[in-house]
Amino acid sequence: MTDRNSPITARQELARHWPIVLAAALGVGFGTMGIGFYSLGLFVKPLQAEFGWSRAAVSGAATFQQLGIFLSAPLVGRLADRIGLRPLAIASYIAMPLALVALSMAGPSVWGWYGLWLLVSLAGCGTTPAAWARMVSMRFDAARGLALGLMLVGTGLAAALVPALLGPIFAHDGWRTATLVMAGAAALVGIPLGLMQSREAPAPVMREKGGHFERNRPVFMLLAIAFLVGVIVAGLIIHLVPMLVDRGMDAGLAAKMAASIGLAVIAARVIVGWLFDRFHAPYVAAVFLAMPVGSCVLLGLGGPVLPAALMLGLAAGAEVDMLAFFTSRYAAMKNYGATYGVILGTFSLGAALGPMMVGYSVDATGGYGAALAGSGLGLGLVVVLIACLGPYRAQE
Template structure:
């Protein structure tokens, strides 16, 4: 295994810091990690069933399916910084707007649609565009660090929302969660998040490229969107991410209800479900470290097939606390690999020319699985009173979704004439 230098982090740490908070307090984790907690008061106050509550994720997914590639295209054109700043602002306001929910399902689903449009620029495709440009040798680890926020803040947001609901009610809890991106992520992004083609960091980029061994030379090389859509590797990734995101995304928002159906107290179920965020955190670091040192598809196959065991454990009729903890940790570990894997694979197989737009299209497929998964899980529970059957399907999805990644082949190399600001 080749020894690696970590000098890139001396120059790129500000973009990692701002990306960690921007992703962690953005559209990727907050809606998915908190909907299970908000589902309890919503079903109680409005008489909705779990299928109705989780239907918001379906609307969110359908809108995100179209919004993510469009916003990715915008990020490629006007820059990741402008896209991220505006989206953080609008996402926070949109989350706060759930405070005005009156029990109307039309209003509820409309708010989810607005949230998806407003928050699309906070998705990893925007932040990781800059990460990929600052890092080459340690790209996997840098992506893992920047994506730590999904696990860390996902776990904290779940507990934070649960605490707010119990102290000030669900309406003000939406306000409290919505303020997180506005008061924390937005200021950090404003001061620290800049891509390598930003004139304000030109001297820093030039110094980095003289200091670092094998740095990135340009952020303009790679395939266009139309070229990527004609490439068979794109469709393999699309197929795999639909299945994997379904298998990961389906159980996570349903964990509280799933564990309660196995006899756990609500408080214990919430604590167990929150642990998944910390498992995601570990998965990000371990996965990123391995991506830099081994062939990424093999790493992905190994780490994304293991969570099938968590589905098997959660099916147990006499599920113990210890086995539930193991299942949650394994599931979270698998969830910790998916986003940085997508970012890494897009950069290595399609390049950076239309990176955000290509990522956005793939995220659309990912969102299909992650969005419809919770609803399908909820429907199975509503119809059968158990999650066991759908957990069996998820177990199969983990295996079938990870095997085709082994067909991707060696990484591609892209070359383009750098911009004047990128030359050293």
């Protein structure tokens, strides 16, 4: 007979709570950080052709998409602590598809284009890990890293499938039709997910005095890490397809190379999460965040594309999982929602600026060399900061 007071093993946690992980994976995959973010690169060439916008102008949509997460994530984290996930998810999976329908009718005003992407992001605020990660973290301890990684496999699937499935629709039916397909998919999957969530009150630990942003040295270091990773990884991912097309690669093949990022993201979510539960997580994260330095070198020197894309995908697979896990180890659980919301918002601010910064660099220099060099140096700083986070803090 099992002792009722004995610690629950990782396997027991997963056996008991796997439906929560599955729902969270689908939730974030069909949300604004899934199909929303990973479709942005597909808009660059069609909008350049239709409206004559520069590459920086088109990719500026990523800035406003991530700006919406930056603005909403801290509030979403607090609301998740107070009212639970269900009302946030239902509202967002109704509002975000409607915003995508509006996006499909965008006209020649670039500021209108930006405003619509901001609307999509704000409408989908309850689809982000700021809402879902709290629920997963509260249910898991021994298998928390793996559970968060499996949750974020949803975005990896989006990274793999969106370019491959939507790319042909963009090419043959146009970007407006492709956007309507995105809206339909988000509604058909997301609304039932929201309705299936429990009406239960927040977990007992969240009824303690809490719900505040945690202020300590590791958390402030996480803010710096989150910002830098957001700038660099988002900038490289959004510009990978146009970067490869500039090198003479066929657009269809470039989209397939971008899809390989998604496969690496999926693998990294699971591998990194599993390693986090067994080793000191900052050292694991430092190794994975050092990999895209190699991507920058290969892409800058005209080397093989597939290894560069895979290393970039492995880093992208570690980033948000890392931030969600580190928050649970360096902040009190009673402050998890509020603290992770601010950290995710900071990451999103970086991701908002990164693609536009790369776009302006390309427009100014005529190539991606400067952006790749700067990204490599920034990643070196990220690795140093992660390695210096120190031991986990005692949980409350």
